[in-house]
Amino acid sequence: MQYMIFHHLLHATVRRITLTDMPSAAYEKAYEKRQAMNNYPIPVGVPTAYAQSLMFPVGEPNDAYAQYFTGRSWLAPVSGEQVSMANVTFEPGCINHWHIHHATKGGGQMLICVGGRGYAQIEGQEPIAMTPGTVVHIPANTKHWHGAAPGSWFSHIAIDVPGEGKSNDWLEPVDEAFYRSLK
Structure with a gap:
């Protein structure tokens, strides 16, 4: 978790995101990750969840x-x-x-x-x-x-x-x- 916070703070600095924007920026990153995951095919026999x-x-x-x-x-x-x-x-x-x-x-x-x-x-x-x-x-x-x-x-x-x-x-x-x- 500490690494994830550091990672998001580092990228926030590069992207000029303020600390007040961090919750929405973190949510945006999580949403982007989930959307990308939805593009991976799920093999037959593996539960979707x-x-x-x-x-x-x-x-x-x-x-x-x-x-x-x-x-x-x-x-x-x-x-x-x-x-x-x-x-x-x-x-x-x-x-x-x-x-x-x-x-x-x-x-x-x-x-x-x-x-x-x-x-x-x-x-x-x-x-x-x-x-x-x-x-x-x-x-x-x-x-x-x-x-x-x-x-x-x-x-x-x-x-x-x-x-x-x-x-x-x-x-x-x-x-x-x-x-x-x-x-």
């Missing part, structure tokens, strides 16, 4: 990696410039398999929850419950999984941390009984 609650589009079916997920997921690239970032949306009960983001230097992954409720787990640690605003840092060369909580839609921004000698290994599915025991 959930898709419209997100800051980023849901994207296209994640068919290229479907074999590594227990249900349906969607992928929307956010940035490919300085770092690769994508919004990944999971239907209820969908998680990915255990996997490792290898790197000889740097690398790893950051996950930022932007909607719904989900989990991330690093091997040997307890699962981390993710709700909007939760940030999870996955070090390079670390076995982990992430996805929706049972019964909840879930979206996160996946940030591919820059590094050298990077590759991914997709491994076995998460134990279904263990996953179903999560609330």
Whole structure:
């Protein structure tokens, strides 16, 4: 929230908006964002209310990696410039398999929850419950999984941390009984 206020104050200075105009300027920005969001197509199978609650589009079916997920997921690239970032949306009960983001230097992954409720787990640690605003840092060369909580839609921004000698290994599915025991 503090960042948003700073962002709006900074842009207000550039646009010569007075502080008394700030509430209407902030409302105008929110309205513009909502109008832009309404222009994103909502994929079949994704509830409209959930898709419209997100800051980023849901994207296209994640068919290229479907074999590594227990249900349906969607992928929307956010940035490919300085770092690769994508919004990944999971239907209820969908998680990915255990996997490792290898790197000889740097690398790893950051996950930022932007909607719904989900989990991330690093091997040997307890699962981390993710709700909007939760940030999870996955070090390079670390076995982990992430996805929706049972019964909840879930979206996160996946940030591919820059590094050298990077590759991914997709491994076995998460134990279904263990996953179903999560609330």
